[in-house]
Amino acid sequence: xxxxxxxxxxxxxxxxxxxxxxxxxxxxxxxxxxxxxxxxxxxxxxxxxxxxxxxxxxxxxxxxxxxxxxxxxxxxxxxxxxxxxxxxxxxxxxxxxxxxxxxxxxxxxxxxxxxxxxxxxxxxxxxxxxxxxxxxxxxxxxxxxxxxxxxxxxxxxxxxxxxxxxxxxxxxxxxxxxxxxxxxxxxxxxxxxxxxxxxxxxxxxxxxxxxxxxxxxxxxxxxxxxxxxxxxxxxxxxxxxxxxxxxxxxxxxxxxxxxxxxxxxxxxxxxxxxxxxxxxxxxxxxxxxxxx
Amino acid sequence: xxxxxxxxxxxxxxxxxxxxxxxxxxxxxxxxxxxxxxxxxxxxxxxxxxxxxxxxxxxxxxxxxxxxxxxxxxxxxxxxxxxxxxxxxxxxxxxxxxxxxxxxxxxxxxxxxxxxxxxxxxxxxxxxxxxxxxxxxxxxxxxxxxxxxxxxxxxxxxxxxxxxxxxxxxxxxxxxxxxxxxxxxxxxxxxxxxxxxxxxxxxxxxxxxxxxxxxxxxxxxxxxxxxxxxxxxxxxxxxxxxxxxxxxxxxxxxxxxxxxxxxxxxxxxxxxxxxxxxxxxxxxxxxxxxxxxxxxxxxxxxxxxxxxxxxxxxxxxxxxxxxxxxxxxxxxxxxxxxx
Numbered sequence: 001x002x003x004x005x006x007x008x009x010x011x012x013x014x015x016x017x018x019x020x021x022x023x024x025x026x027x028x029x030x031x032x033x034x035x036x037x038x039x040x041x042x043x044x045x046x047x048x049x050x051x052x053x054x055x056x057x058x059x060x061x062x063x064x065x066x067x068x069x070x071x072x073x074x075x076x077x078x079x080x081x082x083x084x085x086x087x088x089x090x091x092x093x094x095x096x097x098x099x100x101x102x103x104x105x106x107x108x109x110x111x112x113x114x115x116x117x118x119x120x121x122x123x124x125x126x127x128x129x130x131x132x133x134x135x136x137x138x139x140x141x142x143x144x145x146x147x148x149x150x151x152x153x154x155x156x157x158x159x160x161x162x163x164x165x166x167x168x169x170x171x172x173x174x175x176x177x178x179x180x181x182x183x184x185x186x187x188x189x190x191x192x193x194x195x196x197x198x199x200x201x202x203x204x205x206x207x208x209x210x211x212x213x214x215x216x217x218x219x220x221x222x223x224x225x226x227x228x229x230x231x232x233x234x235x236x237x238x239x240x241x242x243x244x245x246x247x248x249x250x251x252x253x254x255x256x257x258x259x260x261x262x263x264x265x266x267x268x269x270x271x272x273x274x275x276x277x278x279x280x281x282x283x284x285x286x287x288x289x290x291x292x
Numbered sequence: 293x294x295x296x297x298x299x300x301x302x303x304x305x306x307x308x309x310x311x312x313x314x315x316x317x318x319x320x321x322x323x324x325x326x327x328x329x330x331x332x333x334x335x336x337x338x339x340x341x342x343x344x345x346x347x348x349x350x351x352x353x354x355x356x357x358x359x360x361x362x363x364x365x366x367x368x369x370x371x372x373x374x375x376x377x378x379x380x381x382x383x384x385x386x387x388x389x390x391x392x393x394x395x396x397x398x399x400x401x402x403x404x405x406x407x408x409x410x411x412x413x414x415x416x417x418x419x420x421x422x423x424x425x426x427x428x429x430x431x432x433x434x435x436x437x438x439x440x441x442x443x444x445x446x447x448x449x450x451x452x453x454x455x456x457x458x459x460x461x462x463x464x465x466x467x468x469x470x471x472x473x474x475x476x477x478x479x480x481x482x483x484x485x486x487x488x489x490x491x492x493x494x495x496x497x498x499x500x501x502x503x504x505x506x507x508x509x510x511x512x513x514x515x516x517x518x519x520x521x522x523x524x525x526x527x528x529x530x531x532x533x534x535x536x537x538x539x540x541x542x543x544x545x546x547x548x549x550x551x552x553x554x555x556x557x558x559x560x561x562x563x564x565x566x567x568x569x570x571x572x573x574x575x576x577x578x579x580x581x582x583x584x585x586x587x588x589x590x591x592x593x594x595x596x597x598x599x600x601x602x603x604x605x606x607x608x609x610x611x612x613x614x615x616x617x618x619x620x621x622x623x624x625x626x627x628x629x630x631x
Contacts, residue, residue, distance in 0.1 A: 183398040190353055190393065191413045191473060194385030203414070205403035 020285035027281020033274025048084035056239030064257050074259035076231040077249065085241040086263040092242045093271065096157055097222035101215050103161040109204075110166025110210060115169065115197050116176030120154035127173065138163040139228060146234040156235050160225055164218070170215060175207035182206070209286040217279030218223050220272040243268050293457055298370035298511040301327040301350065301481055302329065304366030308345060308471050308537075310584075311357055317584040319345055321537040321592075323364070325515075327530075329405060332507055332514040334524035334545070336560065337534035341561065343517045344394065346534070347483045350515075351389045352381050364618045368481065387417040390474035391483040396491070400458035407454025408436045409475055410438035416482040417477030424595040445502060464495035468502070482507070485517040500527045530617075533557045536592035537613065538580055542619030553614060553625035604630060615621065 010286075021027050040047075048054050059079035067074045073082040115126040145159035179185065180203055188202045229235040230244025237245075243264040250261035308320035320342050326332050337345050348354045349369055350366055366373045373381065385391070393399045401409060407484065408577060411434035418424045419433065425433035434453060442450035443467040458466060467487060474482055488496040504527055507514045518529055524531050524545060531543040531549070533556065541554040552558045572600065590607055594600040604623050611621045 003600065091461045182391055183395055186353060187391075187393050187399040187470075190351055190391035192382055192384075192387055192416045192477070193412070194416075197412070197416075202401050206401070214432065218549065 017285040018177070021281055022079075024281050024284065026277050027284070030274050030277025030279075034278050035272055037094060037271045037274055038089060039288055040087055041094035042091075044090045048081075048087045050081040050084040051079035053069050053084050053086040054241060061104040061115045064260070065183065067259050068204055073263040074257075076260045077253060077257075078244075080244075082260060082263045084247060086243070086267050089213035089241040089243045089246065089264065090271075092153065092170035092228055092236055092240060092265065093223050093268075096153065096160075096236075097219050100160040100164055100226070102163025103157065103220045105211060105215050105218070107161070108165035108170075109172050110142040112169035112172030112174075113176050113199065113204055113207070117180060117195075117203065123173075126169070130169045133163065133166040134170075136163065137197065142225065142229060143232065143234060145222065146229060151234050153240075156226065159264050160229070164222070167218075168211065168214065170267050172207060175210060176203055177201045179206045185232075199262060213279055213283040213286060215279075216275055216282050220275035220279070221277070223271050242290055298367060299326045300329050300369060301515075302365070302367040302370075303346070303350070304365040304367070305364065306346070306349060306363075307362045308342075308349060308354070309360045309362055310351075310481035311360065314585055316360075318587055319359075319537055319584055320349070320364075321587075323534075323539055323578060325532055325539070325542070327513045327515065329511045329513050330507070331530055332516060332528045334531040335515055335517045336519060336521060336524055339519040341534045342537045343519075343534055344485055347391075347442060347485050347515060347517050349521065350481070350483055351385045352376075353385075353391075376399065383420045385484065386413050386474075386479070387404070387420050387477045388479050389481035389615065390482040392467075392470050392474045392482070392487050394485045394489075396463055396470055396487075399470055400466055401456055403553075404458075405454065406456050406458065406461070406469055406503065407435055407438050410441065410454075410469070410476055411435050413473050414476045421478075423497065431490060437476060438472075441476050442469070444506075445469070445472045445474075446498075464481065464491055464499065467491060467499055471499070471503060471506070475510070478510070479512070481513045481515075483515045483517070485520070487516065488523060489518070490521070496523075497526075504525065521549070521561055528629055533560065536587065537584065538592070538621070540593065540622065541618075541620045542611070543614075544616065547616050547618040551618070551626075553618070554593075554622045555599055555626075556593050558626070592623075 002023040006115040045051065045054055048175045049223065053059070056078070059075070060077050061078040062071075063077060065071050065079075067073040069079050073081065076082055076085070091107055110129070111126050141163040142156075142159040145162055146156055149155035149159065184197060185202050193202065226235060226245065227242075227244030231248045233245070233248060235244055236242045247261055247268075250257070250264070253260055303323055303325040306320055308325040310319045311317045311606075323342070323346050325333065325506075335346065337343050345354060345359075349361075350368075350373065361374060364374070368384070373384070377383075400406070401479055408604070409629055411431065412439050412610065414434040418430065425437060427433065439450045439454055442544070446451055447465060458469075461469065467490075471487075474484070486582065487503065488499050491499060493607045500523065503514070503516075506512065516523065518524060526547050530543065531545050532539045533548070533554065534540065535556050541548060541552065548557065549561070552561055582595060590603075590605040591600070591609055593605040601624070603613060609621050609623045611619045613619045614625070
């Protein structure tokens, strides 16, 4: 079904929004950085100059080599090439960040959409639940859940997504409350559309712009959170390369072996910076009325 | 002469109260209308007099709360719509009652292609009347019907336009699409709220002609909500003049426009320039529609009426027939000189 897979975005604003986006240099830089990070996530392991190290191989003879032509970012305490590990680490970070935002975003969108659309006591219950979840700091909740479930990629994603949906629920509820008063929604009702159809076909598609913006901004935070969990040791376990875990290990050898920490730190910075710039740019072009 | 068949639409003594922050507002106070197939009724009055709410009340699109109907019946072919379940009511919307809302610019979903929106309505209507669509897969048949309807409302190369987005259409074209959408389910009753107010004058004439043609072709009963006596004179067979929540004068257009009996009708007509209106005779009606939270107990027009007497302020005059289908709710009407 090709009709259903089309990206439902307010079409009237699309060409103008694209042009606005292209005029902003910072947005373009953000888009470029994001493209770079995504490319690394897809092809990083293939680009790694020392694939054996990515797979967990060590070379104790070459421990703590400073940056050189053979190892542009040096080697770590196990003699592994830091550049190779960082390139390969993009995959975990991006995949985890993306999963968290997607799961949290979808859940929150549904909860907020239903709350705003149905109103009444359902709205009350869902929104109080949302408030409750917002009280608990995200990282603390994720740490607790991850600690209970045990380390691992899936558990980490689950733990983060659990604290991620309330923001979307609030955002969507507000959008839906505004959108359901729009004339074309009444028009659809007047033409015999059912409740579900009104919500899915006529209200939600008109609320996607802010969700896309928030997802893009959140990707940066999610990557940061994933690295944070890795840093405190409840993320992905070595030998799977992950930026946060790499930083945590490197911390012990600072400041003398500074290069061990530099590459993963730089990678986190570039990824977060890129997604934030992209999100800001998207917000400015999709919602020119002003930022939040 | 009592009719043997119930009329297409009969609104009887419809009351609507709207809960506001300052208390309940009596928005509709005893609206009554009888509409037969083939009749085009103009519902006229100032802004805020309840025209739109009367129109929205027929397919029950006024959200309750804040609205509340203390009394009244809306009968479609004798069936009381007020008593139907939401599910049965939904089956009538789009299928037996077509509706065109106020603003063509915002009545189409900006995120759906024209063809998809039309086909959706056709599919929903076909669920209750499978004969609506031709043979073949439902989606294909619905799109074919959508193309036919677009063609019939005068949109060129209708088949290609199915994949257009609403923003690619002008106001007049959007109104044509909305008319096609309101009629795609082959309804018996069409309610059009200010269908021409947002359009350029030449486009207004085209749209009115189109709607008249469609009504004649299909034997539709139609309610045309407007504030323009010009539209009424041009397009309608009957007219009902509303003031502050009730109908103050009703009858065939020729009767009412030639012999307006209610002072409010006269005032509305005096505010429209005609070909022979001498300079300086165009008169605005002084005052505004009364506050519905604290409406005067008697005739609601009394505070603005040049002929009001203490009796007018004490009791509300009922609609009284004047002959030839003409009726007026006024204690001191202008006696129409018949014959």
